[in-house]
Each structure stands twice: as structure tokens, then as C-alpha cells.
Amino acid sequence: MIWNRLYLIYGTAVVLLLGAGAYRGWSFTSVNEVKNVPKSIRDNPGSYRAIYAGYHHYTGGK
Amino acid sequence: MSQPAALCPSCGAPIVFQWSSSVQTTCPHCKSILVRTDVNLEKVGVVSDLPPDSSPIQVGTSGVYENRAFTVAGRIIYDYDEGSWNEWHITLNQGGSAWLSDAQAQYAVTLAFPAAPLPALATVHLGDRFTWNKTAFEATVITEARYRGVEGELPFQYWDKQGATFIDLRSTGGDFATLDYSDTEPVLYLGKFVDFDALRLKNLRAFEGWS
Amino acid sequence: MSAGTPPQVQSLTCPNCGAPLTVRSMGRAVAIVCGHCHSILDAKDPQLKILQRFEDAIDEVPLIPLGSRGKWRGSDYEAIGFQVRSMESDGLTYSWREYLLFSPYKGFRYLTEYDGHWNDCSVATALPEAEGASARYLGKKYRHFQTCLAKTTFVLGEFPWQVAVNDDAIAVTDYIAPPYVLSSETAGNETTWTLGEYVNGADIWKAFGLPGLAPTPIGVYENQPSAVKTSAGRIWFAFAGLATALVVIFTLNQLFSQQEQVFREAYSFSPSSTEASFVTPEFELKARTSSVEVQTDADVSNQWIYLDYALIDEDTGQAYDFGREVSYYSGVDSDGTWTEGGHQDQVVLPSIPPGRYYLRIEPESDARLGSIGYTVTVTRDVPVLGVYLLAFAALLLPALLISWRTYSFEQMRWAQSDHPVVTLGGGE
Numbered sequence: 001m002i003w004n005r006l007y008l009i010y011g012t013a014v015v016l017l018l019g020a021g022a023y024r025g026w027s028f029t030s031v032n033e034v035k036n037v038p039k040s041i042r043d044n045p046g047s048y049r050a051i052y053a054g055y056h057h058y059t060g061g062k
Numbered sequence: 063m064s065q066p067a068a069l070c071p072s073c074g075a076p077i078v079f080q081w082s083s084s085v086q087t088t089c090p091h092c093k094s095i096l097v098r099t100d101v102n103l104e105k106v107g108v109v110s111d112l113p114p115d116s117s118p119i120q121v122g123t124s125g126v127y128e129n130r131a132f133t134v135a136g137r138i139i140y141d142y143d144e145g146s147w148n149e150w151h152i153t154l155n156q157g158g159s160a161w162l163s164d165a166q167a168q169y170a171v172t173l174a175f176p177a178a179p180l181p182a183l184a185t186v187h188l189g190d191r192f193t194w195n196k197t198a199f200e201a202t203v204i205t206e207a208r209y210r211g212v213e214g215e216l217p218f219q220y221w222d223k224q225g226a227t228f229i230d231l232r233s234t235g236g237d238f239a240t241l242d243y244s245d246t247e248p249v250l251y252l253g254k255f256v257d258f259d260a261l262r263l264k265n266l267r268a269f270e271g272w273s
Numbered sequence: 274m275s276a277g278t279p280p281q282v283q284s285l286t287c288p289n290c291g292a293p294l295t296v297r298s299m300g301r302a303v304a305i306v307c308g309h310c311h312s313i314l315d316a317k318d319p320q321l322k323i324l325q326r327f328e329d330a331i332d333e334v335p336l337i338p339l340g341s342r343g344k345w346r347g348s349d350y351e352a353i354g355f356q357v358r359s360m361e362s363d364g365l366t367y368s369w370r371e372y373l374l375f376s377p378y379k380g381f382r383y384l385t386e387y388d389g390h391w392n393d394c395s396v397a398t399a400l401p402e403a404e405g406a407s408a409r410y411l412g413k414k415y416r417h418f419q420t421c422l423a424k425t426t427f428v429l430g431e432f433p434w435q436v437a438v439n440d441d442a443i444a445v446t447d448y449i450a451p452p453y454v455l456s457s458e459t460a461g462n463e464t465t466w467t468l469g470e471y472v473n474g475a476d477i478w479k480a481f482g483l484p485g486l487a488p489t490p491i492g493v494y495e496n497q498p499s500a501v502k503t504s505a506g507r508i509w510f511a512f513a514g515l516a517t518a519l520v521v522i523f524t525l526n527q528l529f530s531q532q533e534q535v536f537r538e539a540y541s542f543s544p545s546s547t548e549a550s551f552v553t554p555e556f557e558l559k560a561r562t563s564s565v566e567v568q569t570d571a572d573v574s575n576q577w578i579y580l581d582y583a584l585i586d587e588d589t590g591q592a593y594d595f596g597r598e599v600s601y602y603s604g605v606d607s608d609g610t611w612t613e614g615g616h617q618d619q620v621v622l623p624s625i626p627p628g629r630y631y632l633r634i635e636p637e638s639d640a641r642l643g644s645i646g647y648t649v650t651v652t653r654d655v656p657v658l659g660v661y662l663l664a665f666a667a668l669l670l671p672a673l674l675i676s677w678r679t680y681s682f683e684q685m686r687w688a689q690s691d692h693p694v695v696t697l698g699g700g701e
Contacts, residue, residue, distance in 0.1 A: 003500075003501065003508065003675060004507040004508055004511065007508045007511055007512075007671055007672070007675075008511050010671065011511060011512070011515040011668055012515070014515070014664050014667045014668055015515055015518045015519060015522070015664070015668075017664070018519065018522060018660060018661065018664040019522050021657075021660050022522055022523075022525075022526045022656070022657075022660065022661075023561075024562055024563070024623075024624045025562065025563035025564030025565070025621075025623060025624050025625070025654065025655075025657070026564070026623045026624060026657065026660055027564050027621035027622065027623040027657045027659065027660070028621075028623075028657075028659050028660075029595065029620050029621055029622055029623060031593045031594065031595050031622055031623070032593070032594035032595065033591065033592070033593055033594075034583075034591070034592040034593075034594060035590065035591055035592075036590045037583075037585050037590045037591070037592040038590065039590070041552065041585065041633060042552055042631070045548075045550040045551050045552045045633050045635075
């Protein structure tokens with residue numbers, strides 16, 4: 001009896017989660033999110049590369 | 063409900079019949095068996111001391127069977143090769159009498175059922191089937207019993223009978239029937255097995271050490 | 274009238290060894306066993322005739338000591354008898370124990386124990402109908418579990434029937450309808466039926482105030498109720514309901530997803546150009562946060578093109594980086610023509626907030642090969658099937674698990690019976 005109750009709670013949570021996901025447009029793609037991309041990219045697209053994502057501070061020599 | 067009263071012809075003690083149709087009773091004082099021929103009592107014998115027995119029911123116990131209240135008025139104790147059992151004579155408050163059988167604390171209530179013709183003793187074997195009152199019964203036990211003693215009020219006079227043969231029958235639904243061959247003519251009793259709790263018995267015998 | 278309360282316990286002496294005997298069943302016993310020498314005595318005989326005498330000093334200690342009192346099923350009972358019975362199967366001997374309980378009001382019942390599994394048994398009052406593979410009692414159907422020959426190997430205490438050790442074996446047949454078992458015992462031409470109900474050892478220990486713990490049950494017993502089986506049916510029912518909800522949400526999603534194309538442009542990439550990276554014009558992702566599909570169509574022929582994408586929010590500066598490859602190869606070999614890859618790639622980005630966006634694209638390809646034409650299409654609010662499949666699997670898995678557990682439980686139950694093949698019908 002308890003299994004039935006647990007399953008119902010679990011199943012309802014899955015369905016609700018799915019509903020939320022369908023509404024919000026979830027997918028399986030893993031996307032690299034980068035914040036604070038400077039506006040200068042539009043003028044100089046080459047200055048933005050994914051590998052630069054972590055370089056928002058000075059890392060060069062002196 | 064009238065309660066005829068009389069005096070014991072043997073010892074003079076007052077006898078009160080709890081049940082107006084009692085034919086026979088035993089004097090609680092001198093243990094004489096008394097038979098009513100209407101108000102005049104006739105002493106016909108003496109019952110020996112009942113051996114100590116273990117039924118929780120006693121004369122005066124009351125209970126309920128299928129919504130009918132009853133009171134225990136008397137009993138017959140039978141002996142057979144594996145022990146003994148009690149047939150308690152119960153009087154229904156609405157009238158009439160029945161039997162509450164107590165065999166190893168397995169209880170059944172039966173009432174006399176007029177059915178004819180009833181099979182002769184020699185013709186019945188274990189496993190034989192009969193239908194009475196729209197219920198199918200199968201013969202399960204044949205018991206040869208002897209009278210061991212009596213107590214209280216009974217609806218017939220019987221104390222000088224020696225042996226009695228009973229055939230027990232059961233149904234798939236928990237019904238119980240007995241063919242009583244103690245008289246010249248067989249008598250059929252029909253009823254059911256009952257749970258101790260369902261009988262709601264009051265005024266039971268107290269057993270030392272048991273609640 | 275006589276019949277004053279008889280003495281509760283009568284004291285007698287064993288004619289074999291002289292040890293004192295305690296009688297508890299108020300004159301209902303037919304046989305009584307001396308606790309000291311284990312001789313079986315005739316309780317109906319005032320001289321206590323010896324029915325069976327023992328040379329061996331085998332001794333088994335009952336888990337419920339004789340004389341123990343407890344409140345069971347609403348009445349006080351006392352343990353007055355103990356019996357060990359055995360049967361043989363495939364050359365092995367299996368023993369179980371029976372404890373006779375007595376109440377002056379309710380009479381006799383007995384508790385049986387095997388491998389830590391307990392049953393509460395009493396004599397059946399109604400007539401069962403046995404039909405070979407099954408039996409019917411009071412409207413309930415019982416399935417045949419086992420028929421065996423049982424012998425009593427040890428006794429203690431009192432019994433309202435004749436007991437003898439290692440005497441003739443009795444044919445015992447069990448029919449089950451968990452948690453009940455309907456048992457018939459045939460000795461000679463007399464058959465007795467008893468109905469047993471599976472009970473927990475812990476409840477017995479509590480009722481009788483026994484020390485320690487009840488023995489741990491081993492394996493699955495014939496009429497042991499399956500905690501899981503009763504749930505299995507209901508869980509599949511719940512699954513059906515939940516799966517329907519999934520389908521409904523899926524349908525609604527398909528119907529209401531806007532699948533709005535917000536950008537589409539064709540480009541050409543020449544691997545030799547110096548700066549490959551460029552940005553697209555701005556486009557708007559309206560309404561609410563939703564999925565965004567980026568589709569790349571490239572006319573590659575035996576070559577590949579790799580596009581490093583970044584979807585950048587003009588206002589917040591938030592970028593979503595991802596890279597996609599489109600490649601297509603074809604040829605002819607001994608088996609015929611073959612192809613590998615395709616001309617289209619699709620990827621769905623999850624939960625992109627609304628706003629003004631542009632794509633920064635950096636294509637890459639094999640420098641030796643020519644230019645490649647490709648088209649980039651951005652569509653918002655597309656349904657994602659994968660999420661539904663995952664949710665479906667998440668719902669299905671526990672239901673499968675429970676069904677498997679039920680199956681293996683029943684398999685363990687029937688393994689010890691006369692019919693070891695499991696069928697999931699019957700019983701509960």
C-alpha cells in the first residue's frame with residue numbers, strides 16, 4: 001500500500017517536472033554559458049572565442 | 063412469562079422454574095431429578111455429583127444468537143470415547159428453546175427442525191449428503207455417547223436413557239446439524255457454528271486465574 | 274448443584290519417573306507428556322497409563338515456554354502443549370513446531386513455526402470443498418501448495434487428541450490463499466481441516482511477553498503475504514494514469530508551441546579567408562523563456578564544416594556557446610554505394626530568456642577543400658521529445674521494478690512447493 005502511495009507522489013512529481021520543462025523549453029544540449037560578454041564583440045567578433053570565456057581578468061605578463 | 067413454583071418433594075426446598083415449559087429439573091439442594099406433571103412434582107431419581115468440568119457456561123448465563131436473546135436453563139453432559147461435551151438447554155426470550163453445544167470450546171446453536179422423513183441410523187454413513195432448509199449438509203462425525211449427568215431445566219424427560227448416538231453434519235457455509243438417535247424416533251436439529259464473541263455471553267462462570 | 278470452580282491446576286505424578294506433572298487444560302486433555310522423562314501418558318486414565326516411553330534424552334526447548342500466558346485475539350490464552358513434526362522431501366528432513374494454546378472460553382488454537390514464519394491456526398467449522406489443485410472454503414479459493422507425510426518427533430505438555438512420537442505418518446495437504454492456509458490432515462479415514470493465518474513473530478512475542486526477539490524469518494513461506502504484490506496492480510494502474518498525463522502534456526505542447534522562425538540567413542565559407550568569425554544581424558526572441566533551435570544546412574560533399582556558435586544577448590551580455598559539425602561523405606565500394614553523415618544539423622538550446630539576440634559564428638573547415646555554402650535558421654519555442662522519453666522511462670522503471678520484485682517473491686514462495694513453476698495469477 002505504501003509503495004502505491006510513494007509511486008503516486010513520485011509519478012506526480014515527474015509529470016509536474018515535465019510540465020514545467022515543456023513550458024520552459026528544456027532540452028538535453030549542454031551549453032556553455034558565459035556572462036558579461038562585452039559589446040565590442042559586434043565590432044570585433046574575432047575577439048570573442050569560447051576559449052576566452054574564462055579570461056575576464058588579466059592573465060598576461062607584466 | 064409465568065414462573066411456576068413448587069416445593070421439592072424430597073427436601074422441601076422451593077423450586078422455581080425459570081422457563082415455563084420445563085418438563086424436568088434438578089433440585090439445587092438435594093440434587094433430585096424432578097419431573098413436572100404440571101404443578102405437582104414427582105421425584106424420579108437422583109443425579110450424582112457432576113464431575114468437575116471446564117465449560118465456561120453455567121445455568122443462568124445469557125447471550126444472543128442471531129439477534130435473539132437467550133438464557134441458559136439447563137444442560138446434559140455426554141461422554142464419548144475421546145472425552146465429553148455439554149449440550150446446554152437455552153430458552154429464547156421470545157419463546158421456544160434451543161441447544162447450545164459446547165464441545166472443546168467449539169460452540170454451535172441448534173434448534174429442533176421438523177423434517178420428515180429422517181434417515182434411519184443404520185443407513186447413514188460418513189460423507190452422505192442431505193438437504194434441509196435449503197442447505198446441503200454432509201455427515202462428518204458419528205458419535206456414540208453416554209449420559210454423564212444433567213443439570214437444571216430440560217424440555218423433556220430423559221434421565222433414564224442409557225446411550226445415544228448422534229450424527230453431526232456440516233455445510234460449506236458453517237451450518238451445523240445433528241441427527242439425534244437417542245429416542246425411538248430420530249430428531250433433527252439445525253443451526254450454525256458460532257464464535258464465542260458473537261454469542262455475547264454474560265454471567266459466565268469465573269475461572270480462578272483467568273479474566 | 275455441584276460444579277464449583279475446580280482447582281485451576283491439578284498436581285499429579287508421572288508413573289514412569291515420579292516427576293510432578295502440571296495439568297493446565299482443566300480436564301480436556303487426552304494425552305499429557307511428562308516434562309522430565311517425556312513419557313506420553315493417558316490423561317483420561319486416573320492411573321495415567323503410559324502410552325509411550327522414551328529411551329533417548331532428545332530435548333527440544335519450545336520458544337514459547339509451557340505455561341506462558343498472553344492476550345491473543347482478544348482473549349487470554351495459555352501455552353499448554355508443544356509438538357515438533359517432520360516431513361521428508363528429496364531426502365531432506367524438514368521440521369516445524371506447533372504450540373497448543375488454551376483458553377477456557379475459546380478453547381484451543383495453535384501457533385505453528387517454521388524457519389521463523391508463524392501461523393495462527395484453528396479448526397475449521399465449515400466444510401471445505403477440495404478439488405485437487407484447489408480448494409474452496411467459505412467462498413475463498415485456495416491453491417494447492419504441498420502434500421506431505423508428517424510425523425511427530427517430539428512432544429511436551431498436554432493435547433486434546435492422541436499424540437504419539439514417530440508413529441504412523443499423517444497425510445497433510447496445504448492449500449494457500451495468502452495470508453491464509455487451509456490444511457487438511459488425514460489419519461485413517463478421518464480428516465480434520467484447519468485454517469491458519471500468517472502472523473508476525475513480533476506480535477506473538479509482544480502478546481506473551483517473551484524475552485528477546487522472535488526468530489528472523491528465512492526465505493518466503495507458503496502463505497506469507499506479499500507486501501509488494503498488492504501494490505503491483507495498483508502501481509500499473511497509476512502508471513497508466515500518469516502516462517496518459519504525459520501524452521496530454523505532449524499533445525498540448527505540440528499544439529501550442531509557436532515554432533516561430535526568428536532568423537534565417539545563407540552564408541558561404543571559404544577556408545582561406547583570414548578572419549572567419551562574424552556576427553549576424555540582431556533578431557528578437559519574444560514572449561517567454563523557451564527552447565531555441567538552431568539548424569545548420571550545409572552543402573558539404575565529402576567534407577565537413579564546423580561552426581562555433583555563440584548566441585549572445587545584446588542587452589544582458591549573456592552568451593550561450595555551442596559548436597556544431599555538419600559532414601557528409603559518400604562513395605562506392607564492393608557492396609555498392611555508401612553514405613555517411615548528412616547535410617543538416619539541429620540543436621535545441623534549453624530555456625533561453627526573451628530578449629534581443631545575435632549569433633557570433635566562427636566556421637572552420639579543411640583548408641585544402643573549396644568554399645562551403647550553409648544556411649543558419651533559428652526557431653524559438655520548439656517541443657523537445659527527449660524530455661518526454663526521459664519522463665516516460667522515469668515512470669516505467671519503478672513499475673517494472675515492483676513487478677520484478679513481485680515475480681521473484683512469488684518464485685521464492687513456490688520454489689518450496691509441489692509446483693515450483695510460477696504463475697502470477699491466483700492468491701491475492
